[in-house]
Structures are given as C-alpha cells and as structure tokens.
Amino acid sequence: MESKLLNLYHDTGFYQLELGQLVMIGVGLILIYLAIKKKFEPLLLLPIGVGAILVNIPGAGMMSAPVYDAAGHMISPGGLQYYIYYAGIETGLFPLLIFMGVGAMTDFGPMLANPKTLLLGAAAQFGIFATVIGAVLLGAFGIMDFTLADAAAIGIIGGADGPTAIFVASRLAPDLLGAIAVAAYSYMALVPLIQPPIMRALTTKEERSIKMEQLRPVSKTEKIVFPVVVILLVAMFLPSAAPLLGMFCFGNLMRECGVVDRLSETAQNALINIVTIMLGLGVGSKLSSEEFLNIETLGILSLGLVAFSIGTASGVLMAKLMNRLSKDAINPLIGAAGVSAVPMAARVANKLGLEANKQNFLLMHAMGPNVAGVIGSAVAAGIMLSYVGS
Amino acid sequence: MESKLLNLYHDTGFYQLELGQLVMIGVGLILIYLAIKKKFEPLLLLPIGVGAILVNIPGAGMMSAPVYDAAGHMISPGGLQYYIYYAGIETGLFPLLIFMGVGAMTDFGPMLANPKTLLLGAAAQFGIFATVIGAVLLGAFGIMDFTLADAAAIGIIGGADGPTAIFVASRLAPDLLGAIAVAAYSYMALVPLIQPPIMRALTTKEERSIKMEQLRPVSKTEKIVFPVVVILLVAMFLPSAAPLLGMFCFGNLMRECGVVDRLSETAQNALINIVTIMLGLGVGSKLSSEEFLNIETLGILSLGLVAFSIGTASGVLMAKLMNRLSKDAINPLIGAAGVSAVPMAARVANKLGLEANKQNFLLMHAMGPNVAGVIGSAVAAGIMLSYVGS
Amino acid sequence: MESKLLNLYHDTGFYQLELGQLVMIGVGLILIYLAIKKKFEPLLLLPIGVGAILVNIPGAGMMSAPVYDAAGHMISPGGLQYYIYYAGIETGLFPLLIFMGVGAMTDFGPMLANPKTLLLGAAAQFGIFATVIGAVLLGAFGIMDFTLADAAAIGIIGGADGPTAIFVASRLAPDLLGAIAVAAYSYMALVPLIQPPIMRALTTKEERSIKMEQLRPVSKTEKIVFPVVVILLVAMFLPSAAPLLGMFCFGNLMRECGVVDRLSETAQNALINIVTIMLGLGVGSKLSSEEFLNIETLGILSLGLVAFSIGTASGVLMAKLMNRLSKDAINPLIGAAGVSAVPMAARVANKLGLEANKQNFLLMHAMGPNVAGVIGSAVAAGIMLSYVGS
Amino acid sequence: MDGLLDEGLGLMALGMGAVFLFLVVLIFATTIMSRLINHLFPDTPAVLPVANNRSVAQASSKVGVDAKMVAVITAAIHQHRNNKNSN
Amino acid sequence: MDGLLDEGLGLMALGMGAVFLFLVVLIFATTIMSRLINHLFPDTPAVLPVANNRSVAQASSKVGVDAKMVAVITAAIHQHRNNKNSN
Amino acid sequence: MDGLLDEGLGLMALGMGAVFLFLVVLIFATTIMSRLINHLFPDTPAVLPVANNRSVAQASSKVGVDAKMVAVITAAIHQHRNNKNSN
Numbered sequence A, B, C: 001m002e003s004k005l006l007n008l009y010h011d012t013g014f015y016q017l018e019l020g021q022l023v024m025i026g027v028g029l030i031l032i033y034l035a036i037k038k039k040f041e042p043l044l045l046l047p048i049g050v051g052a053i054l055v056n057i058p059g060a061g062m063m064s065a066p067v068y069d070a071a072g073h074m075i076s077p078g079g080l081q082y083y084i085y086y087a088g089i090e091t092g093l094f095p096l097l098i099f100m101g102v103g104a105m106t107d108f109g110p111m112l113a114n115p116k117t118l119l120l121g122a123a124a125q126f127g128i129f130a131t132v133i134g135a136v137l138l139g140a141f142g143i144m145d146f147t148l149a150d151a152a153a154i155g156i157i158g159g160a161d162g163p164t165a166i167f168v169a170s171r172l173a174p175d176l177l178g179a180i181a182v183a184a185y186s187y188m189a190l191v192p193l194i195q196p197p198i199m200r201a202l203t204t205k206e207e208r209s210i211k212m213e214q215l216r217p218v219s220k221t222e223k224i225v226f227p228v229v230v231i232l233l234v235a236m237f238l239p240s241a242a243p244l245l246g247m248f249c250f251g252n253l254m255r256e257c258g259v260v261d262r263l264s265e266t267a268q269n270a271l272i273n274i275v276t277i278m279l280g281l282g283v284g285s286k287l288s289s290e291e292f293l294n295i296e297t298l299g300i301l302s303l304g305l306v307a308f309s310i311g312t313a314s315g316v317l318m319a320k321l322m323n324r325l326s327k328d329a330i331n332p333l334i335g336a337a338g339v340s341a342v343p344m345a346a347r348v349a350n351k352l353g354l355e356a357n358k359q360n361f362l363l364m365h366a367m368g369p370n371v372a373g374v375i376g377s378a379v380a381a382g383i384m385l386s387y388v389g390s
Numbered sequence D, E, F: 001m002d003g004l005l006d007e008g009l010g011l012m013a014l015g016m017g018a019v020f021l022f023l024v025v026l027i028f029a030t031t032i033m034s035r036l037i038n039h040l041f042p043d044t045p046a047v048l049p050v051a052n053n054r055s056v057a058q059a060s061s062k063v064g065v066d067a068k069m070v071a072v073i074t075a076a077i078h079q080h081r082n083n084k085n086s087n
C-alpha cells in the first residue's frame, strides 16, 4: 500500500518531469497559441502543438513501443503517437494522402492560361538549394552537425510546402522532422510578414503597378489532360518525384474529370481531415526534448527563414527578367508567389499590387506561379531523394 | 468429388455449430433487437451484435489469424475481425479516437459556469471502486476467478463511459472485454430505469423541487483555455490518464478554438462513425462462447449494475451534502448525473426535477456533473492502469 | 559529381523504362480514358488506371517493400501501393468494407415483394461455373497455364460484382488479380452492349412486351429482418460466404434499422469513398507488366466476356421457364438482371422492355433479380473458397 | 488433365447446386418471414419499393431540407406580407 | 485472499483519493482561470451554455444555411415584387 | 569538409538544373497540349479561371442548392399568390 502510494507519486509529472520536457510542453503551448490566436496554419500547428505536449508528458507513454513476448502475444501495447508515427509518417503514407487531397483542391486553370509562369515556380526553388549550401557550410565549419541528407531536408523548408517537407524529412532526416515541419508551417504562416519587405526592396513602384493582360479562358479538357501530362513527364524524367507528384496529379484528375465527384469530395474533406489530425499528432511526436532542444533546431529555424527569403527574391528577380524579355508585361510581384505557400503568397502579391495601383488585381496571375511552385518543390524533393539516396 | 461434397457438408454450420456458438448467436440477436427495438445505445450495440454473430459462425474464420510461410509470404489471410481487434482495440487506438470525437462533441460551458459540480463527478466514481471491492470479494471467496486486474476492469463499468471501459478492459482484462463492453453500454442505455428509484429513495420531494439559480454565461476564451488547463494538470498529476484525457481535450480544443472547424467536424462525424463501426465489430469479436459463456459474465453483469447503482447513490448523497454546506442551493438530483452516461443521466435528472416541480428545469445544471463524470472516470481509469500495471 | 549526374540519368524513365512498362502505362491511360470519356465504372477504373501508371514507373518504387535492419529499424520505407495492397487487398479488408457500403446502399424492397425472383439471381450464376470449365479446358489443353484456383477466380468475373471478384481473386489467384478486376469492372460497364443482343436472341417480341403486375408494398419490419435472416442462413448453410454476406447484410441492416443513420451515412459515403480510392490504387498495383502482359490476360478477358454472356443467357432462359410454370406473368428480360452489375443490368432490362412496349416499365421488377444476383455470386464465391481451399 | 476437368465439373455441380439450394431456402425463409411479420405487425407499409439505390436516402434528406426551407419561406412571406400591410 | 482484498481496498483508497484530489485541483484551476480570463479579456460572453452537445454545431450550420436562404428569398421576393409591378 | 561542400554544390547545380529542365519541358508540353486540345475540340471554355481553390466545388454545390431553393421558392410564391387571389 505505502509502496503503491509511492509508485503513484513516482508516476506523477511533478516527480518525473525533466526540464527539457517542461520546455517542450511550453513549445507546444506556444504552437497552440500561434495556431488559435495568430491563425498560423492552425490545421497543422494545433495538432502538432497538442502532439508535442502529449509526447512530453513523462509516464504517458504516448510514444512507447509495444512489447511482445516470445510467442508474439502483446505484453504491453504501444502509445497512440507511436502507432501514428510509424504507420503514417515513417512510411510516407500521410504526406502522400494529404498531397492527393491538396491536388483535389488545386485549380491549375490560371497556370494553364499562362504556362510560362511555371518558370517563376522554378526560380523560387533556388531558396531550397541555397539553403542546402548554408546548412552544409554550418556543418562543414563544425558549427552544427549536419550531414548532406540533413542539409537537403532542411533546404526543402524553402519549398514552402508542408507535406513535401514532411515527406522528404521523414526519408532523409527523421531526427530533424519535428523542427523542419514546425519551421515549414510557421514560415508559411509568416509569408505576409517575410515576403513584402523583400518584394518592395527588389522592385520599383512602377514595376509593382504593372497591369497584366486578362487570362484566357481554359477549357475543361485542358484541365483534365494536364495532370496526366505531368504524370507522364514525371515517369520519363524524374521517377523519384513520382510518389509526390503522382498522388498530387491523381487528386487533381479526380477533381477535374467530373466523373468521380464523390471520391474527389471525400479526398478534399473527410480523408484529408482525418489524415491531417493524424499527421499533426505524428509530427508532434518528434518534438521530444532530445530531438528538438539543441543547437541544430536554431540552425533549422534560421536556415528556413533564409530559404523563404532567397526563394522570394529569386522568384521576383526571375519575374523582372521575364518582364524584360517577354512581349507580355509581367508584374515582378507575382514571382514571389513561386515559393508556393498556396494561396497565401498569391494573396501577398495581390495586396502589394493593389497598394501600388488600386486597379491592379494580381491574384489570378499570381495563382499560376503559386501552383507551379508546388510542382517545382516536388521536383526538387525528387532530385534530393534520388541524389542523396544513391 | 464425393469427398468434396463431404467436405462441403463438414463446412456447414449444421455440422460444425456447437451449442455455445448457437447461444452466442442468440446473444448477438438479442443485442441487435435491443439496439433496434429498444434503442439501447444502437450505435454500439448494433455493430457489437452483428460482430458477435459473425465471430460465432464456425468456419467463417472472422477471427482467424493470418498464416505466413517461413519467407514471410501469406499462406492464408486473417479474418476481418482479427485485423480490426488487434489493430484497433488491443492497441487502444479506437477508444482513443472515439474519445477525441466525444471531446469534440462536448460542451463544457455548464461545468465552467459552476465548477464546484465537478465534485459530483468525483463522488459518482465511488461506484467504480466499490465494484472493484465487490469483484475482489467474489474472487477472494472463490466464487469467481477474478484477479485484481479483472476487478479493476469490471469496476470501470461504473464509469458509465463506453470508450473508457473498453480502453481499460483492453489493457487489464482483454478476456473480459466483451462482457464488460456489453454491460457498460447496456446499463448506459438502462440509466432511465436504473437511476430513478435510487434517486427517489435518497431524496425528499422538497429536495427534488429545489430550483437552482441560472448559470452565468461562459466566454469563448474560457472554453478554449479549459481543455489546455486539463491537459496540463493531467501532465502534472496523473500522466497515466494522459492518453484518454489528452485525446478528449484535444477533441474539445478543436471544437472550441474556432480555427479548425473542418477538423472538428470530421472528428465528430466521418472519423468517429468509421471508428464506431470498427470498434463495434472488434468488441463483438470478444463475444465468443469460450470468453462469454461462463459464470464470470454473470458476475460482470451483476457487478456492473451494482456499480451504476452505487455511483448514482454517491452522486446524490454528495449533492445533498453540498446543498447543506454551500450557500447556493443545489438540487440533489443533479448528483446522479455525475456517473456520466452523457447525456442520458442529465435528462433523467431533468425529468425527475420536472416531476417534482413543473417549473424546475435541471438539464443545464445536470450537464455540469455529467461531463465532469467523464473526466472523473478517465482519472479513475488512469489510476487503475498505474496501480495495477506497476 | 559526374557520377551523380550519371546516376540521375540512370534514374530517369528514358534510361530505365522497359517496353512492358511502357505498354502498361499505355494500358493505364486507356483505362483512364474509358473511365472519363466513356464513363466505364469511373469510380474504380480511374484509380486503377492511375495505379497502373504509377506502379509501372521504374524507379518510383511505388510497390517496393520496406527494408529493415537486423534491429528492426527501417532502412528504406516501402512504396504507397505496397502498403495499400498488402494491408487492404491481400487481407481482404477493402473488398469487405466496400461490400458493407454496397449493402448500405442496397434496397431489398423489390426482391422482398417478389422473392421468387431470387431464382433468377441463382440461374445467372451459371455463367460463373461455365467459365470455370472454360478456364479449366484452356489449362487442360495446355493453351494457358491455369490451375483450378485460377479457373475459379476467373469464373467469378461472371458474378458481375467487383468487390466479390477482387475478394476471391486475392485469395485464390493474386497473380491474376489485376486482369480479373479490370475484366470485371470493364464488362460491368459494357453490360449495355453485351446483354441486349443475347436478350433479343433468346426472346420474342411478345415475351419482351409482357407486363408484370405491380409489386406489393414492403413493410419496414420486413426490410429490417431480412438481412438478419440472410446472416443466419449463411451461418447454417455456407459459413465460407459469411465474410462477404455478413458484411453486406451488416451494411443493409444499418441502412434499414433506422437507429444508426449516422453510421449508415458514413458507410455509404466517406468510408466507401476512402476505401474505393485505396482499392483502386491497390488493384492498379497488380497491373505490372510481368503479371498482366501475358497470354493468360487475353484468356481472362475472353473468358470474362463468355461468363457475362452465359450468365445473361441462363438468367433469361430461367425467366422463360418460370414464366411458363408460374401463374404470375414474368417478363424474361428481367432474368438478365440476375447477373447483378447493379443497377446497370436492371436498367438494360427496363430499356428493352420499353422498346417492345412503351408502357412496359420493368425497372422495379428487374431490381429484384439484380440484388439477388449479388447474393448469388457471393454464395458462389463462398463455395469456391471452400471447395478450392480445402 | 482429366483430373483438373473432373475437379472443374465437380465445382460446377456443387456450386450451382449450392447456389440454387441456398437461394431456394432463402425464398422459403423470406416468404415465411414476410407472412409472419405482416401477420404479427400489420403496420402501414413504409414505402413502395423504389428504383434507385439511394433514392430513399436522398428523399429523406430532401424532406429535411424542404421542411427547413418551407419554414423559412413561410416566415419570409409572412414578413413580406406584414411589410406590405404596414406600407 | 486477504492480499487481494487489501490490494482492492488500497486501490479504492488511492483511486477515490486521486479522483477527488484531481477534481478539486481542477475546480481551483478552473475558477482561477475563469477569473483571470474574465478580468483580462472582459469580452461579451459568447452564448449561454446550451443543453444539447451538438446544438452549437447545428446552430452555426443552420445560421449559414439560413443566411443563404434569406439572401435567396430576399432576391426571390424582390423579383416577385418587380414582376408584379411590371404586370 | 570540402567533400561535403562539393556535394552540396553538386546538389544545387543538379537540383536547379533539373527543376528548370522539368518545368521548361512542362511549359512546352502544356503549350502543345493546350493548342492540340483547343484545335481538336474547340469547345466552349468551361469557366474563367478562378481565384479560390475551392470556388468551383462551392459554386457547383451552391448551384445545386440554389436550384432546389428556387424551385421551392417558386412554388411557395406561386401558392402565396394563389392564396391572395382566393382571399
């Protein structure tokens, strides 16, 4: 009895809680606060925050592995986050299913109306690879302990695309997954703060006032054939991007084909919502104090910010270049939308366009590079998986 | 050919069916009848009933394990209920996901308006622990073969909360899971029959006529912060209750925060419905004749009834005590709602209040102890897992 | 660096793609075309087509198995289709869940109003077993390499019921699963082309003009009790059909009982849609060039067509026989609906009836044999699993 | 070869036999069930059997929506009438 | 036997103790929380507490539908009025 | 250290090269696709491209609801008119 009471006391958080866990519970609370009060990507950051708290409760065993006896019978079951993480994130299932749902929510119309904006989606990926170099340098100078795989996974934060970042990190640097996912979603939410100064610095008011000609209408058939074309090109040129882009195009094909509306509707709602809840809890499980509370996390957060900034800058600069070379006027602001962060970055471009000229509606024009940026970072992810893995 | 015909005959139910299986199919039919005709918790008892029938069909193999050869290739696949039980119930995933959905359906407003009703939710848990003693005594006198773990799992029926009961039973007494789940849901459905006589016996008409003052309005912010406070207190005081209460509060936070409505909606509908279907079939798989048709099941059913009754009584008595000590009038009837069985027990309190005084609307006042009872039994569950496990 | 570039080139589809994979990608494109443009069972053929393309992209690794080190840590994760196939199709989970959803969408009213039409659903299963003989002969003469298990799995195409075909094929002939599923769904879509010539050839215009007396109303109670009766008969007579028919009846019971509408709604929507997406991708994973591009596939496609034709003919002939023997007039056209292919075959019968007589509405009368055909082929599936397995 | 053909014929015989046997039994069971039910509970039949698999579900949801709509419309028209009267 | 009974009594004592302790702590925490929040953010309270678990969700969705309906109805009545005027 | 930096630079060169290559190929493929489609099937373009990701879905569902509503409202107004006439 007394010993039981002692056991019970030894089970309490008061007795067991280490400082690191306490700090991580604080981090979880901050994420919840940012999600609810500041509306920072709440669909992900709220579950991640809760997941971070739960995994850091000592004795709750949310991440403990199941124990089996020699005959294969379970002695003690595993924790909820253990099952979610190893079944859905380590395997890559959840990010791929979310990518399918995102595909089913994406309208490629604006991009099809003006395909050369795909170049902006390419240019903005420079943020990814510049950040890889940054991470490699931090590693090389012995400041932080990053391998090439770590550097690649950190760089993908610059892709401004949550599921892609989680997918790559789960394959190349699972230890850094928590920090990478938090950085990716936080900076996506901070796009309205990060991008405008860079966009203003690199453009004149005249450039920001440039009006673009109205987009041509896009036929239903074009929208249906486009995802199939992308899958075929991926098959030919970049098979390592096939899981991500294949699922993305599958979702988009379900959306556009018009004959499987009930599947498309479920992919956009029940399925993506269920997977988002799980993904958040699973990512949160990587916010343990050992994996998050170290100097590398600071490096990841700083490098992520650098990646967003460089991506924004290269998108804007590419748009300026295209504006000079192309016969059609191109407002450099839409280049910043090439980082993706759909649809936030496109809205930022629209807002700055309106600031410069009250009649200048850029939203539709920025949606092209915006969705192109999703393809661009999935391609970059494929290259990284292929290059670092082989 | 003849031998094949013979094989086929040997496969039929006529040839194979044992008496026990026949009886259990009858039990399944009774559960289906109660679910449909008597509306006894049909969301659970209907799938449990069907699951009970399916698992008792000899030769259907609904619970058979998959067979693999030495190289790991499947020779024969497992049964549906095998996969459901071991993936969703033994691991605890399904009860936790359901608890998350219940959290997303729970309004803590009435409880926040009058927090001292939490005491009623505590008192009513006495039914749980009194029943543990009952089960221990049955075991001790050699009448039935209950260990302390069994006794604890049986006691939790008194928590009047299905997912909690299933979660605890799957961890402490998987063999008794079927009977415990059936008892828990049946008695929850029988609350309108079980509780009133006890409530009437312990109160005078004057007491039942007591009007309570109207509840103060509760702000949105209070409702958002409350589930976070509960998670933090659980982390500090009772980590072993963290899986259950953590998921419950996570669901409630999704509901109240207002920024993830699509996740909350899915948690309350598609997700909880899918998991409920699976949970029912999985629980039904434990209604095999070996595990259900024995003297212990009678013990469990009787003890479950005792647990509900004692819980009701202690809730009412605590409310009477509080009515004497507190400056605000408290109608003792709302104490009975502390067993949880949301929202049935609160409705019963309301009904008896109206009987005594046609102007006496207790529903909102009873919702406080009602949801407090959910927390109370989850806390009791945590204690049991910690005490019996260690 | 140069070697990395070379590696990257070696990773491309151009370098790796074999002719067989190219052909299979073409097959996938054809399936997508048929699904979208010709509306051939798009809910299944679209995901199957996409799955076929993805699995044939060399280097994408959609079907690669995960690799673990000796300590059980994952070295490289498996592909999406690998997890889907082995978790959902090899185990039989997905077809069973779809069957539950189909049950929840099925109205047995017309069949209950005229139970003797169940005989038509029995007769039309002759297509299944005739095709088994065909496959056995092809095997016996050494033309193709079919075992009895293969022949049985091929025959089930004649059941005109997708989930049943996939369930049987996953158990008896997983190598042929891709071709069998494609044949089953394609011919179900082609029912309006395959059936009419056979139906016209076997009936006179007078027979096709026969009007049937209006169906009696069916009470709610009959509809509720019927699925329970079916489960009990299955338990007694044919336990090997219990997984399929049990889940089917469970779905139907949820639909009709009126007390679990939220479960029924989810079974008919979110759940069946999620599983359909997964099932399609999983079936598509069996459309690899090794498993699909061989002479057996041609045999399967031809035999499937034969099965549909014989099934249609035997349904019509049985209906003619019943028309002679029964006192109530029976239009022979409704016999063709006995193959199932719900509700396409019933619509075909209705259309031909209207052609012969503009006042002759057979739709409701054809729905009886139509749903009876679902039960019939599930029974046939049970027999095959029991006969071939034992 | 003959062995395989024999097995196939055996499967056919058993299979068609079982299918017919099961469905004939089901006919009897269904008929008895219907008679019993309609004798014991002669309730008003729910609905005429309907063609489309999902029409029942659709119908019921439609009814729900319509009821709501009708209520709203009634209220709107009521208010509209009142407004006119007060004008 | 006594061992088991002792353990049971121990579980009961510990269990009820812990349940009361936790819920009493929760009462204090909740009360403090509410006071703090209502002191720091004296916002208009959202709604009176409601009985049915799902009434909030229903209400919000109903509001959405109603808003749409009202818009449509307003338009319809407007058109109706115009039609009458032009007749 | 140099090895790692070299690898990083290699990844950057290859990566940006591949991203641009792929997206340039995609520009050509898309342009050809659009020309082919608009040449072969010069159908009326569906809709102008729209901003919001989900606006198409919303629009279609809205249309469905509106159609229903309009029908109901038409009926309601019709009845309303009839009632007035009979008054």
Ligand code: NA
Binding pocket: A158, A159, A160, A161, A338, A339, A340, A341, A373, A374, A375, A376, A377, A378
């Ligand atoms: Na991007």
Ligand code: NA
Binding pocket: B158, B159, B160, B161, B338, B339, B340, B341, B373, B374, B375, B376, B377, B378
């Ligand atoms: Na309780």
Ligand code: NA
Binding pocket: C158, C159, C160, C161, C338, C339, C340, C341, C373, C374, C375, C376, C377, C378
């Ligand atoms: Na069939």
